Structures are given as C-alpha cells and as structure tokens.
Amino acid sequence: MNISRLSKEEVFSLTREDIGKRFLNKDEIIHILESADALWLRNNNNRLSAHAVLKSGFHSDGFINCRKLFERNNLSEILAHQLLMKIAKNLYGNLCFESLALALKDDVNRIIGPVTGGAALAGKMAEILKIETGYVDSKTLEIGFRLVPGEKILVVEDVMTTGNTVLKTIEVFTEKIASDKICNIFLMPIIGLIANRKKYINNNGQGVVFLGFRHLIYLVDFKINNWEPDTCPLCMDGSAALRPKDNWERLLN
Ligand SMILES: [Zn+2]
Numbered sequence: 001m002n003i004s005r006l007s008k009e010e011v012f013s014l015t016r017e018d019i020g021k022r023f024l025n026k027d028e029i030i031h032i033l034e035s036a037d038a039l040w041l042r043n044n045n046n047r048l049s050a051h052a053v054l055k056s057g058f059h060s061d062g063f064i065n066c067r068k069l070f071e072r073n074n075l076s077e078i079l080a081h082q083l084l085m086k087i088a089k090n091l092y093g094n095l096c097f098e099s100l101a102l103a104l105k106d107d108v109n110r111i112i113g114p115v116t117g118g119a120a121l122a123g124k125m126a127e128i129l130k131i132e133t134g135y136v137d138s139k140t141l142e143i144g145f146r147l148v149p150g151e152k153i154l155v156v157e158d159v160m161t162t163g164n165t166v167l168k169t170i171e172v173f174t175e176k177i178a179s180d181k182i183c184n185i186f187l188m189p190i191i192g193l194i195a196n197r198k199k200y201i202n203n204n205g206q207g208v209v210f211l212g213f214r215h216l217i218y219l220v221d222f223k224i225n226n227w228e229p230d231t232c233p234l235c236m237d238g239s240a241a242l243r244p245k246d247n248w249e250r251l252l253n
Contacts (some may be wrong), residue, residue, distance in 0.1 A: 003028035011035035016078050021097035023089075024082055029220045033195075036075050038068040040244065040251045041224070050251060051234040052244040056162045059232040062224030063244040063251070064195050066158035070120045079219060080124035083156070083192050087217050090190070105129050108188065109151040114138055114169040117158030121194065125156060138168035143176055150184045156192040160216070161226070163198050166191055193218035197226075 001018065003011070004027045011032060024032075033039040042061040043049050052063045070076045088100035095103060110132040113122035119135035126133035134145030157166050170187065177185050196218040227233065235241055244251055 004031045006031070006035075008035045011075070012072065013074070014078060015074055016081055019078055019082075023085065024078075024219075026220050029079065029082070032075055032079065033064065033069060033220075036069045036072050037248075037252060038065050039063075040065070040248070042251075047237050048239055050240040050242045050247070051232075052251070053229075053241045054161055054226070054244075056164060057229060058161070058226040059229055059234060059241055060224055060226050061234065062222065064159045064197075064222065065245060065248055066117045066121070066194060067245065068248070069158075069194075070117070070124075076120070076124050077128070079194055080121060081128055083121075083194065083217075083219055084125050084128060086219065087154070087190060087192050090215070090217050101129065105131065107152060108154045109148075110134060110145070111154045111156060112136060112145070112169075112173075113156045113158075114165050115144075118156055118166070118169070119144070121158050121192075122156050125192070136169040136172050138165055138172055141172050143173065147177060147180060147182045147185060149182055152186045152188060154188045154190060154192065155214075158193070159195045159197065160191070160193050160218075161197045189213060190215050190217055195219065196221040197224055 003024060012035070030039065040063050042051055044061060052060045054060050069079065084104060085097065085100055088104040091107070092100060092103045108129070108131060111122040111126040112134040113119045115135050115137045122135065123133045132145070134143070136143050155166065155170060160166060191214050193216060196216055198216070229235070232241070242251065
C-alpha cells in the first residue's frame with residue numbers, strides 16, 4: 001500500500017496494522033502530515049499571502065503544526081511507532097521488526113518531551129512501548145514526573161527548528177538532577193523528532209544531524225525558509241506575519 005496515493009478519508013481510517021512492519025518513506029510521511037492539516041507551505045506566487053512568525057522569532061514561509069496531527073489518534077500513533085522503530089534501527093541495526101521494539105524497551109525506561117508537542121509525542125511513544133512518560137516545561141521549569149534513580153530516559157520533540165526548546169528542556173532536567181542529588185539517571189545521547197527543520201538553518205543544509213553531542217533521529221526534514229524579523233523579505237513585500245497556531249485556518253485557506 002502506497003500511503004501517498006490515499007485520499008484524505010482513507011488516511012483518516014489508517015491503522016498501525018495497515019502499515020505492517022515497514023518504514024514509511026518521506027513522501028508518505030508528508031502525505032500523512034498534509035492529510036491531517038498539520039503542514040502548511042506558503043504559496044510564494046501570491047506576494048500578499050501571509051507568512052508565519054515562529055516561537056524562535058524567525059519569520060518563515062512554512063509551518064508544521066503537530067497539534068493537528070495529535071488530534072488524530074491513529075495518525076499520531078502511526079508516526080510515533082515509525083519514530084520508535086527508526087530510533088531502534090539506528091541503535092541496533094538490522095534486527096527484525098519485533099526485535100527492534102523489544103531491544104528498545106530493554107534500553108529505555110521513560111520517554112519525555114517539552115510541552116506541548118514533544119510531551120504529546122513522548123506520551124504516544126511510551127504508550128506503544130508500555131513504559132513511563134513525562135514532560136518538561138522549559139518556561140515554568142516544571143518537571144512533570146518523579147525522578148527515579150537508575151532510569152534511562154529518551155528525549156523527543158515533535159518539530160525542531162532551532163533546537164533551543166530541546167536544549168532548554170535538557171538543561172532544566174539536568175539541573176534538577178544535580179540539585180536533588182539524584183544519581184544514575186541516564187539521558188540517551190539521542191533526540192527523536194517527527195520533523196527536523198534545524199538541518200537547514202545551520203551549516204547551509206549540509207546535513208547537521210547533531211544537537212550538542214546528541215544525535216538527531218527524525219522521520220522527515222523540511223527546507224522551509226527562515227528570516228530574521230528585521231530583514232524578512234516577506235514583511236518588506238507587505239505580507240502579514242502571523243502566529244501560525246492562532247491563525248491556522250487562515251493560513252491553510
Ligand atoms: Zn516577515
């Protein structure tokens with residue numbers, strides 16, 4: 001079954017079992033995101049169509065809104081499972097599909113993410129592996145789970161643009177471990193992502209796959225343009241700059 005050829009209605013009724021034991025290709029993942037209305041790419045032929053202001057402050061001509069994906073339980077489960085399998089394959093190589101999941105379950109006790117998208121993805125992935133989950137709020141510095149000595153923890157995020165949110169999440173978390181003097185908590189040297197935009201922000205798209213010393217493992221990468229607000233050519237051209245999550249329907253139509 002080629003997911004890219006399915007209608008929106010067919011995508012909405014997909015299950016994890018329909019995908020079977022295989023990895024989806026990039027086009028199929030993009031088709032799932034588009035079907036869920038989770039991906040917006042600006043029509044740059046219309047100079048007055050609006051553009052996006054990102055959390056990082058950058059202005060942009062595209063946006064991935066995983067909140068729309070997480071509204072669809074089946075689709076978020078499919079992508080969460082794909083990401084788990086991709087992480088396991090990176091760690092363990094060519095084991096069979098079932099063995100990958102079992103090996104990962106042996107090595108990870110908890111999956112966490114920054115609120116809100118990362119935490120939603122972490123919850124979905126942990127549910128599939130039947131392990132613990134948790135969140136970190138990098139703004140309020142709240143840690144939404146009890147630190148347990150000896151745990152091996154995987155950090156995930158739905159979409160990475162600059163990487164600042166994930167870095168802040170890790171910083172909040174490691175400071176808490178230090179201040180509470182809790183030993184033997186191991187953060188895996190991996191960050192799992194649905195979508196990676198960072199690759200194209202740094203290093204001119206030459207394939208950055210690390211954040212600090214952590215390896216980024218992602219389902220899909222996107223080349224979406226970003227500009228500093230002061231030098232944004234779309235603003236200069238008269239296009240409105242909108243917060244995408246507050247104006248999602250307007251951007252999509
Ligand atoms: Zn702008």
